[in-house]
Amino acid sequence: MTICTYNARTLAPEASVEDLMMQAGKIMYDVIGLTETRRHHPLDAAYGSGEELFLGTCDSKGVGGVGALVNTHLEMNIDSYESLTTRIGRLRLKRRGSVPALTVFVAYAPTSDSGVCAVLPHIFNADTRR
Template structure:
């Protein structure tokens, strides 16, 4: 796949810790032309990777013991195979 333009945007999710909030986020994402979305205020415990039903992937970093702060990346299905790594540095900083 040749990628000529990479569409990166940011999104303040205000929480992705519940199924309802995650569904709202997914509905908003469907309206955005994107390849990668940097997400603030993920508010999920720990760090991890979620493979989503729409074939996208969510990588996130949060606190181990509370649902506060947190950052993440939402990667489109066509780019997920190109993820070389994810480094959760802190609940405020991560690199993709």
């Protein structure tokens, strides 16, 4: 499984989302974790090519926002995507054959105002809540 990350800088304009989809089509990936999406409205979009895009929202200052782009062959195995905060997202994939279920966390922690210590407790708590 190939999991990538991408600091998008912004996916608020539709043109930025279209550019992301075009660029993603040029690489081999299963999941791309997206950070700094800066969207004020969430997006859950399934594309004709089979990819599914999940984007959470940023905070009131326009900072943060995380999401995930899931490739065509995994689209049917998506259990759920949830933005736990404006800086943490969780993608759950179902078990498929001998491949176990998988949880992918996407975390955005800008170095200037938030350390790892502020993000890690949210990740660990989110994975234990069921």
